[in-house]
Amino acid sequence: MISIGGRALLALQSGLVPRGTRVEVFSRIYDVFLFLGTVVGVVVLGYMCWNAYKYREGGGHAAEGDDERPSLGEVPTGGGKGKKLFLSFALSAIIVISLILWTYGTLLYVEASPGPDNEVAQGDPVEVKVIGHQFYWEFVYENGYSTKGSGVMRVPTDREVELRVTSADVFHNFGITGQRVKADAIPGHTTDAWFVADETGNYSAACYELCGQQHSYMTATVVAMEPDEYEQWYANTTDNTTPTPTATEAGHGGGGGESHA
Numbered sequence: 001m002i003s004i005g006g007r008a009l010l011a012l013q014s015g016l017v018p019r020g021t022r023v024e025v026f027s028r029i030y031d032v033f034l035f036l037g038t039v040v041g042v043v044v045l046g047y048m049c050w051n052a053y054k055y056r057e058g059g060g061h062a063a064e065g066d067d068e069r070p071s072l073g074e075v076p077t078g079g080g081k082g083k084k085l086f087l088s089f090a091l092s093a094i095i096v097i098s099l100i101l102w103t104y105g106t107l108l109y110v111e112a113s114p115g116p117d118n119e120v121a122q123g124d125p126v127e128v129k130v131i132g133h134q135f136y137w138e139f140v141y142e143n144g145y146s147t148k149g150s151g152v153m154r155v156p157t158d159r160e161v162e163l164r165v166t167s168a169d170v171f172h173n174f175g176i177t178g179q180r181v182k183a184d185a186i187p188g189h190t191t192d193a194w195f196v197a198d199e200t201g202n203y204s205a206a207c208y209e210l211c212g213q214q215h216s217y218m219t220a221t222v223v224a225m226e227p228d229e230y231e232q233w234y235a236n237t238t239d240n241t242t243p244t245p246t247a248t249e250a251g252h253g254g255g256g257g258e259s260h261a
């Protein structure tokens, strides 16, 4: 599925592109943009101020008799046969193109997932199905356990959590700002996202797409737990989405669960 260009970028990113949790990767992108923006800003403003000083009215140049200032209506030559112009175009092109490639490579990593060999997560990923409903988030685990309307997603720290985001009714958008996660929740379609919580704690999640009158109440909490605490909790959860055989036989098997057998 990954194009040749994508592969080249993946190779490139192994050295250059940051790897880590989403939080680390996105703060690296922010830092790089802030740094380059500051450097470019300082150079441009500094050069402008220096020239304003150099060619000031009645300044050194005019006094020494080699006034390079163009007269009104004259196009300045700069004296260097366009060398400065060429240099500034070349430099900005190099900066902009490398920034685009680097960001693209970084976002490819974010779009995929850390994969099996990585420093940020241990063990197998935890897969959680995220289902948007008007107006709550439901989380379904691999064993069929559903949080129904409780709005609490429990995850272990230092494990990759793979989200399979979908919707039961209208368009929603699932986001955990503290983990830099944001994924469309579209009926009949699954959007993949991932994150690794490196610290225990509560992270707030919410719906980021206006989906009806109670959209703003469509929040949830992501609880990152110590791995063994999580395992203990998970071991005590049971499949509550698949109708039990007795219930099915008795004709009360509704509930809309899908078979996991």
Ligand SMILES: [Cu+2]
Pocket: 132, 133, 171, 172, 173, 207, 208, 209, 210, 211, 215, 218
């Ligand atoms: Cu919503």
